[in-house]
Amino acid sequence: MSFTTIGQIKKGMKNVRESKQFEKGSLSNIEQVFIFGLDVKRKAKKKIKISPAFTGASKEKLKRGESVADFSKIVIDRDFLLDIFKKICEIRATFGSGNKQSLSKFMKAIKNGKIDFMKLQKNVATSNQKYFSSISKKIGINRELLYSIAFSVYKPIFELCAAEKQSFMEDYKWKKGSCPVCGTAAAMAKFEKEVGRRLLWCPLCGTEWVFRRIKCPFCDNENQDSLRYFYLGEKSSYRVDVCDECKGYIKTVDERKRSKDEKTIFEAEDLMTIFLDTLAEKEGYKKF
Ligand SMILES: [Zn+2]
Ligand SMILES: [Zn+2]
Structure with a gap:
């Protein structure tokens, strides 16, 4: 299961902190990204349409060895996406001064359409790192940063989509x-x-x-x-x-x-x- 409440995040991160494998600062950054994810999930419900991600009979697909969802087909309200990308960039900007310039470049590229939401969504859904390398060169920002921002935005939405099939999947071998x-x-x-x-x-x-x-x-x-x-x-x-x-x-x-x-x-x-x-x-x- 994933985090479902802020209390769980706090408790989980406390345990991680006690394992002493991370610097304090980096853990509170990770915590903020988890909380952001919960927030996206809560708000996304009315802003996304997940049915297009599921085509064909799930049971039959599984029998053929095919995965049941295509996350690139989830329809997401554009203003909502703009809003959450802006928010994650604001959060990331507080992590240290190093990335500020890159983050504003990223927001600019999104607003002027240099980065296409549909493509971004598709390539996060398929974990296609080649795409992120080419975009990173095109707009001049670090590939890992680019990928992790996009991942933070789409992951909670993909989780909402997958939750639709949870009971169906539960005991399926x-x-x-x-x-x-x-x-x-x-x-x-x-x-x-x-x-x-x-x-x-x-x-x-x-x-x-x-x-x-x-x-x-x-x-x-x-x-x-x-x-x-x-x-x-x-x-x-x-x-x-x-x-x-x-x-x-x-x-x-x-x-x-x-x-x-x-x-x-x-x-x-x-x-x-x-x-x-x-x-x-x-x-x-x-x-x-
Ligand atoms: Zn093996
Ligand atoms: Zn999955």
């Missing part, structure tokens, strides 16, 4: 390691408390889906000899599952090692476990 709603590669996993089902998480739309316990989400490898995991200490509820076929890794929350009321909110868990990314990369594994 999907064979792929990419999101059944939008096709993005899984970013984290968890083992549920009760029966230890394995669920994967989509970092773009927040969908969680049931996946085989012994299978690589990235190359479908099911050979037990080349699938391993490591963790730090018996008590830790985190582990990293690795595949020696494709050298992919996925961080996993083991809810069986936690109390019942400790909910897994992947955005926070992802930040809590930055040290595991460093470890996995050191061992020669990569993120997909």
